Amino acid sequence: MRSIAVIGYGVVGSGVVEVIYNNAEVIERKLGEKIEVKYILDLRDFPDSPYATKFIKDFNIILNDPEVSVVAEMITNAKVAYEYTKQALSAGKSVVTSSKAVVAQYGAELLALAREHNAAYLFEASVGGGIPIIRPMHQCLAANEIDEVEGILNGTTNYILTKMFREKLSFEDALGQAQANGYAELNPAADVEGLDTCRKICILASLAFGRHVYPDRVHTEGITSMSLQDMDNLNQADMTVKLLGRAYRKGDQLFAMVCPCAISHDHPLANVEDVFNAILVKGNATGDVMFYGKGAGKLPTASAVVADIIDVCKNGDRSKDISWKAVDVEFVSDYQLEKTAFYLRTEVTDRRKALNYAKKLFGNVRVFDGAENELCFITETALENQLAGKLEAFSQSAEVSAVKNKIRVL
Helix, strand or coil, rough: CCCEEEEECCCCHHHHHHHHHCCCCHHHHHCCCCCCEECCCCCCCCCCCCCHHEEEEEEHHHHHCCCCEEEEECCHHHHHHHHHHHHHHHHCCCECCCCCCHHHHHHHHHHHHHHHHHCEEEEHHHHHHHCCCHHHHHHHHHCCCEEEEEEECCHHHHHHHHHHHHHCCCHHHHHHHHHHHCCCCCCHHHHHCCCHHHHHHHHHHHHHCCCCCCCCHCEEEECCCCHHHHHHHHHHCEEEEEEEEEEECCCCCEEEEEEEEEEEEECCCCCCCCCCEEEEEEEEEEEEEEEEEEEECCHHHHHHHHHHHHHHCCCCCCCCCCCCEEECCCEECCCHHCCEEEEEEEECCHHHHHHHHHHHHHCCEEEECCCCCCCEEEEEEHHHHHHHHHHHHCCCCCCCCEEEEEECCC
16 A cells, blocks of 8 residues: 655645545556555644544654655645655655646756655646646657647636637626636736746746746736737637747747737637647657647646656656756747737827838738727737837837737737
C-alpha cells in the first residue's frame, strides 16, 4: 500500500480524494497496489467529512512520516505551496501539483531539487486541467523538434468571448454569466487580464524549448477592452477573437506572448468555444497536433493529479527526466520585433480625414462600416514596433479622439 498526503482540501484537493476512493479498484488494478490517503492538510475543519479523521493542520507531521512517499499539493497560496514543495522534495518525497503559478515561476528550481533528492515533481494538471499535455509533449512528441505551442488556455475567457460572439452579450454581461455559472471567480482578474494564460504558456514553452520562460518576461494582455463592435466587425471579415498564449521559435530566437488575437474562421482554434480549451503543438515531424477538452473543473483536474500520483508510484519515485534549464540571461525576444497586423477601433472627429491619414500611415487598410464618429480598420502586416510608432502618430492627429481597441491579427 502507498501512503500519500493531500495538501489543500479545496475544489481540486477534495476531488483528488474523491477520485482515489471512488476509483480505488481501477487504480489498484493499474498500479498493482492500493493508494491510501493518510493525511489531508487544511487549516479549516471538516467535521462532517467521511475523511474527518485524516485532517491535520501541521505540515511537519507529513514531512516527518517515512510512510508518506508522495505529496499532492493543491494550495491556492503560491508562496506557501512553493515552501511546502521545497521542503517535501528536500525530504525525498515526490510532489504532484496543479499549481500553475508555482511551476511557471519556480519549475526549473523544483525539478532540479527533485532530481537531487531522487524524487519526482510532476504537474500534468497545471496547464490543461483534465487535458493531457505535459506527458504527451515530454514522451509522445519526444522525437520532434517543437517549433510552436499556442492555445486557448483559459476556459473563463473563452466562455466570455464565445458569449459575446454567439449571443451578442456585452463583456460585463458575459462575465456576470460566467461568475453565475461558477466559471469565473468573484475577482476574475487572473483570468480576464491574461495572467492565468501567461503562466500556462510559460510552462509549455519551458518544456518545449528547454529553458525556463518566466511570466514577467512574457508580454501579456487581457480581454477587458473587447466590445460587441469589435466582434461584429471581425465577423464580417470571417474572423473571430480568441485569447491565445503563444510561444514559437525563429532560429535562435523565442517569441512568447499572451493577447487577444483575431483569427480566421478556418483556423484550428476558431471553433473551440465555451469553457473548452485547446492546445496546438507544431512538431517538425508530426506537423500540427491538437489537444482539446475542458481545461478546468473539479474531477477533470483531479483526474490529472491522480494520474501523476500513479505515475510516480509506478516509476519508483524517480523523476521521468522532465527538466529545463534555469536561465539568468534574457531568453524571450522582444515581441515588437515580430511581424503582425493590427485591427484598430478608433473614435474620430472627422472620419474622411482620419481615413486618409490612416491610409497614408498604414498603407492599404481594410475599413469596416461604422458610425460617423468611429473608424475601424485592419492595417497591413509590418514589424510591430513600426506599427506602434505609426499608431502613436495616428492617435496624436487632430482628427482622432481616442484609440478604443487594438487587436493583433494572425
